[in-house]
Amino acid sequence: GIIFILLAFIFRNLRGIFLPLSVVIFAVIWTMGAMAILGRPMSHATEIMPILIMAIAVADSIHIISHFYHHVSLTPDPVARTITRATMTEMLSPVVMTSLTTMAGFLALGTVGAESISELGYFTAFGVFSALIISITWIPAFLAILKIPKRYRGKESRRHAADWVEKWGFFLVRRQKWLMPFIVLMTLFSIWGISRLQHSFSSVENFPVDHPVRFANEIVNEHFAGTTSFDIMIEGREPGDMKDPVLLSQLDELKQLALKIDHVGSVQSLADFIKRINKVLHADDPAFYTIPPIEARVTGSEWVEKNGGWVEVSKEYTVSGEELVAQYLQLFEMSGKPQDMSNLVDYPYRHAKVSIMINSDKQSTLRAIDQELTTYINENMNRNENISAAITGMAKLFLVVDDLIVKGQIWSILTSLLLVWVITWAMFRSPTVGLFNTIPLFFALFLNFAFMGFAGINLNLETLTISSIAIGVGVDYAIHFVHRYRIKLREGLDYDAAVPATMREAGLAIFFNSITVAAGFSIIAMSQFVAIMEMGVLITLTMLTAAFGALTILPGVFLTFKPKSLAR
Structure with a gap:
């Protein structure tokens, strides 16, 4: 017209x-x-x-x-x-x-x-x-x-x-x-x-200021963990590599590092489940809210014959941390809700994911977080010949x-x-x-x-x-x-x-x-x-x-x- x-x-x-x-x-x-x-x-x-x-x-x-x-x-x-x-x-x-x-x-x-x-x-x-x-x-x-x-x-x-x-x-x-x-x-x-020119990519900003989608995004970013995520994908060489206590400790260390960065709302990984199970199996003792060590001393009991009868005596066992983690995971799989872990690790335990939620989609913020994560991954995880780690997710996109x-x-x-x-x-x-x-x-x-x-x-x-x-x-x-x-x-x-x-x-x-x-x-x-x-x-x-x-x-x-x- x-x-x-x-x-x-x-x-x-x-x-x-x-x-x-x-x-x-x-x-x-x-x-x-x-x-x-x-x-x-x-x-x-x-x-x-x-x-x-x-x-x-x-x-x-x-x-x-x-x-x-x-x-x-x-x-x-x-x-x-x-x-x-x-x-x-x-x-x-x-x-x-x-x-x-x-x-x-x-x-x-x-x-x-x-x-x-x-x-x-x-x-x-x-x-x-x-x-x-x-x-x-x-x-x-x-x-x-x-x-x-x-x-x-x-x-x-x-x-x-x-x-x-x-x-x-x-x-x-x-x-x-x-x-x-x-x-x-x-x-x-x-x-x-x-x-004064800035460059950025934000799909939410393409909606008008008063649009419900943009308003909901602001609410989630302000009051919850956020709407944007970095996902760190970890791949092992063999099935079961994700049960390694050293790797799980690195995942936990990565979480603590990420939580100190501004605009990081939450971090989830397989390490959180292992720490929680370890604590529960030790009578909810906060001291056991950790990843099991490479070798763990476990107190158990056994029956021995004494004076013509059988008595139960306490005994300490040395168990590898990887075997202990495997037992924890088996218990969790029998709990009735194994799907709670399905978005963080696959069943053969060869691939795992660390999900990091961000409450901002500004390019400067995302780039600073990406640099911190990249530095840690290259200096720790990628030095292990048995695993490789890469950053993905919407924030990386x-x-x-x-x-x-x-x-x-x-x-x-x-x-x-x-x-x-x-x-x-x-x-x-x-x-x-x-x-x-x-x-x-x-x-x-x-x-x-x-x-x-x-x-x-x-x-x-x-x-x-x-x-x-x-x-x-x-x-x-x-x-x-x-x-x-x-x-x-x-x-x-x-x-x-x-x-x-x-x-x-x-x-x-x-x-x-x-x-x-x-x-x-x-x-x-x-x-x-x-x-x-x-x-x-x-x-x-x-x-x-x-x-x-x-x-x-x-x-x-x-x-x-x-x-x-x-x-x-």
């Missing part, structure tokens, strides 16, 4: 509304059909894919139709077929290249390592490719056969908007000496915001995902930037010009991360996708501006005069395109799922900052340095 309204405002005719919408519909259908054919289910990541495609697929058609009407306005007696041919001759290269760079941005998500995020990248890239094919075939075909309304012939439509962006170009030329200080100031401001987020963010940014640079290098046949196209991207990324830092939005698995999307989609605006700016330079305009001329022809389409795409992405911001909502806000912001970078930062660089490679 929002895209429909914006298209109606931009073009003010039916073909300007329904031709772009038809591209969107076909692109979404093709992509969803491809997922169904390949048997890929929808996930928490790919559920936003149709909205992404809807917002992106409309971009090429806006540029094509805008330039079509621009040519119509310059021709007193235009012929639809001739105007369409001129439009596609001029626009085919930038439209194809912008689609390829957008695809590159999404394909870079394949380096993240999370399957759902990778699938989002792959299938959205396919949707962008579908939109490209439809845009360069379907739309020109209809523009060529539809009659041009008389009101568009020989006069420029949307003159006020075109005048506005042209005046912006003149303003930049007049104030060009202030542009570089402005860019430096914005960069420093962004670095300050980025320094959160930390692994957190590391994945950081590494994935770095790799996705580097991969997408490299692909964009190579594609634009090939398009403009100049590595320098290709590098110019990445300037607005750095500006948009810096502002995006700075906003996250100031707004307290954490870098998580959902916001991880934003950088690649911003690079892939945001570079479109730079490509269109650079492409038109080079044409103006080759027509004989100087660097100053080419800026307002480019603004009038390409700037208007970039402005309308960014507004439309941002509006399409803003739908995601209406989600009740906090991470998806934040993703929608950030993508919307990034589209606007990328357009601002193309219409302000890029001209500022050109006016300041006047690179000769652009005029070649």
